[in-house]
Amino acid sequence: MIRYVLRRILYAIPIAFGVSVVCFSLVYIAPGDPLQTVMPPDATAETIAIVKHAYGFDKPLPVQFLIWLGRVVTGDFGMSIATRRPVFLEVSEALANTALLAMFAVPLAFFTGYVMGAVAGSFAGRWVDRVVTGAAVVGVSLPNYWLGIVLVIVFAVEYMLLPATGMGPNGSTAFNLLQWSNVQFLILPVVTLAMIPIGILARTTRAAVAEVRNQDFVQTLRAKGLSEWAVTRHVLKNAMPQVLAVMGLQFGYLLGGSILVETVFTWPGSGFLLSKAIINRDVPVLQGTILALSLVFVATNFVVDLLQSPIDPRIRRA
């Protein structure tokens, strides 16, 4: 077991290096100068040349990469050109805000999706199955940012029940989970974000439940005289591992892929930080954010993998 863990860690290191190369080069594929955008419109090209030298952007690319990598490994992700704050600080704050959304969205998706999938799988082939599976497919096929816009119009503008945008009346630094005035800002983004995971988890659960039901031990349980409800409980328990695995992966996915929802709700999370960095060509923030998000994703996958193999030996790959 230890050897397995060590092997996986060792294997993750070249992946992380590859990820850092991709992150770094992404920014430089772009046409145009990285610094142009953070300067005011009236600044002349000569001014920019001076500032460029001050930030070290005039060195050759491989040198810049090594310098950047050296700093990153020690935890120094550089400074944002736009706000002059350490990138590490920006990214960790933004990630924490997105994690807050994901922390609510994933359990919501899990419970809703699991119940839906369980119902569908238990009545496989009947109309209940069709209806529920249809609902799940709707969840997966909906452009979730469109749903977000519609929800804002209905709940915030027309009926003024919930706020339209932002993260709390005092911003993220003073966000208090125990106050309704803060929590109400969470509701619409979490629901929007949960749409797709609900669909995925419902389908996964349905597949898992249907598969488990077809196994021999279920027949045996019935032959033993257990009630249908008790049999169902056994089936659901056996279907859990697969679904939990998918749920874990969804958490990692939401942390990195929330940009569209965060744009609609102006939620100051990692996706929003990324989209701003792209528009502003804020190079250090761009590199730092992509790197941090992908590493978090890798780490989440790794943890899910690790947790899975003791539970379900079939999943472990050679």
Place this chain on the structure above:
Amino acid sequence: MTDYSSVIPAKARIQGDRAPAAAPCSSQGQALDPRFRGGDDVKERHTKPVYDEQALPATRVRGYWQSVFYRLQHDPVTLFFAAIVVLIVLAAVCAPLIAPFDPYKESIVGRLKPFGWRGHPLGTDELGRDMLSRLIYGGRVSLLMGVVPVLVASLIGGMLGVVGGFLGGRANTAIMRTMDVFYAFPSVLLAVAIAGAMGGGMTNGMLALTLVFVPPMCRVAETATTQIRALGFIEAARASGARTTTIIRYHVLGNVLGPVFIYASSLVSVSILLASGLSFLGLGVRPPVPDWGLMLSTLRQSIYVVPFVCALPGFAIFITSICCNLVSDGLRAAMDVRM
């Protein structure tokens, strides 16, 4: 958006289907597998004495692809949605013939008009252009950005996966680890980062999406190829003296095509959603080209004037996406493949 590494499709039993469980074989592969020979075998059985253990009732055993088509034929839901998809594609292809107005013609007087105003069945947008025509033409771009990346990614990823699975060993590890680096990014993040870095635009968007889909396609192809190797067909064929190209053609490709095709079909709806997301963020096609995601973004400001008109592009994306999803599900059930 779907997370590919964990998709485990249902090995669901279709009602009324009595055909034997399909093994992942191509029709050419069937020639070598005695269980599936039709034709001659059946004739032989008819002439054997009744007490012979091979005297089964005279059922005509279907080939693999024939069973697929049989199942599809008897699945009205999938057929219905497939028809819708065909309709959408036809509408996009025949756009110049069926669009009532020029999608680029503006009218300052006729801005943001509701359904049915002066012959515009679905109203007009923020520049007075006909919504129906723009939706139809927009379908071209959206479908293109949905299908082309998936096609190209299937080709590239499929090839890489087959090569890797076939060669095995170090080469396989090298290819798969490179793919894993890109797997480390959530798909939305990677698509946005690449498209954003390259400055947006339709080709960059398609490039970004292709790069996003190559790793999962590669993994699917590699898994399927490795399974074939494990089943021993390849060794047997080698032992009987077949050339590498023949092996690849008859054994590997035939069996890989199934899973790859299924997976690709499920990716189409994801690609459409991702592409519209990119356009929504301003990283896809540039105005004034009609595209559903872009239309959604530009109409967002006018949502107080004609809310239903502004919601239309979202509907278009949704309907196309859901139909592709359901057709893909139906195909998977018909082909009954476990990945």
Place this chain on the structure above:
Amino acid sequence: MKVAKPALLRSVFALALGAGISLAGAAAQAGGTLVVGMTAGDLPITTGNPDQGFEGYRFVGYNLYDSLALWDLSKSAADKASEIKPGLAAEWHVDEGNDKRWIFKLRTGVKWHDGCDFTAADVVWNFTHSKDPQAPEFDPGQLAQATVYLANAVHASKIDEHTVAFDTTVPDSLFPYELSYWLLISPCRAKEVKYNWTEYALRPSGTGPYRFDSAAPHQRMELVPNRDYWDKARVPKQDRLVLVPMPEASTRTAALLAGQVNWIEAPSPDAIDRLKSAGMQIVTNPYPHNWTYQLNFVNGPFTDKRVRQAANYALSRADMKELLNGLMLEGNSTLPPSTPYYGHPKIYEYDPSKAKQLLTAARCLPCKVTFAISTSGSGQMQPLPMNELVKSQMDAAGFEVKLEPMDWNALIAVAREGVDKHPQYNAINVSRQTQDPFNALIRHVWTPQWAPKGANWGHYSNPEMDKLITAIFAEFDTQKRLKLLTQLNESMNEEAVMIFVAHDVNPRALSPKVHGFVQAQSWFQDLTPVSVEP
């Protein structure tokens, strides 16, 4: 089991509640919290001259800080284009013996937010802070923001405790205008944080009417009134000013309608009716803004004056106004008509047949041109629909316009680099501020301002105009200078140095609970008289 509540108790309760509410209301009436939804993508920086364009100056720059000369944004100035008035400098004049030297007499009795006194030494310190890369107090971030306004200043020296002298490169009668954009920060606080600008940003100190209270990065900034402000008429009436960046127009509109903010900048024209029906106040006023195309004078069709004039004749500005739901002024010149030096420029009325005639005479029919435009941006109004309209109108008059959209930052880069690096564009669509004479007129046509040195993107050069400009710089009498500036504007119109289209009217939407705001004809606004009822 129902418990009967005595009627007396109930009415007492109601009375008390009512009294409590009205009492609370009376207390809050004096102030309230003003929550502003800005178009900026992020919070403006607080280390001195702000970023995020002029919106940064409007909400953070001129609130935390002052400059030597301030813009008059008061009620009395609201019907005229805003002019500069004494700020931290009570008076200024050019040295009689040396017209390259300006003497500024500073206001006395002014204190920084941190308590230190404001003296001449502080002004000199700020000069090296903005301009001298070798000085320990130099801030490279400010280099980009402040330097452009100090381009003509060579040296600052202290004459006595309350007098400073500036030496300029050439005689510059417009120097006080340039200094009006240069904001002064406290050397006391800067030294206290040992020139750590990241830390300074969290505890900025200026002389302005507001003090910095707190900020949640990227989300909101809170400012509170400076009760010791030197101009007693401009101590803020509200209790708190909250700034929230909201770059999307639809988000701003939704936030205002939902009651999350009570003031939004630049609502989208299509949302105006909805906002009005919800009871919001829509305020507009012309201001020094132009929305034009700057032309390529090096190669291409616009080198010919007839083609430039044809482009101006081709436009129906009335149609453009309708497109924007009435939210614009028709643009017939670089300047809005309420500018003092507008004069009587040649107006290009809508006449597509005349345009075609001119194109035929210039032998450019159809005349193929490429415009670089943006998809959004501060001051760009509704760039995509407006450009589509311009294209369709020009196409109908004999042009063949190709639009090349790019994002705002990319377009600014094109503008900054100049026509030499981008010869494929015949025109760029960059909106400009026209608040002071240099920025309004001179920088677009003066030869020394050829990009990348300045804003003369297309390298326009006209010896007569250059002579006129030199005369303007050397003319220290305000009335005489006004005549020269008027001459310059009229000659720019005659030459059709740009394609004139529109002037924005600076729309903003306020909740009905916001009182006391008077919109000045300026890019900057005075928020101090505003109060918000509960």
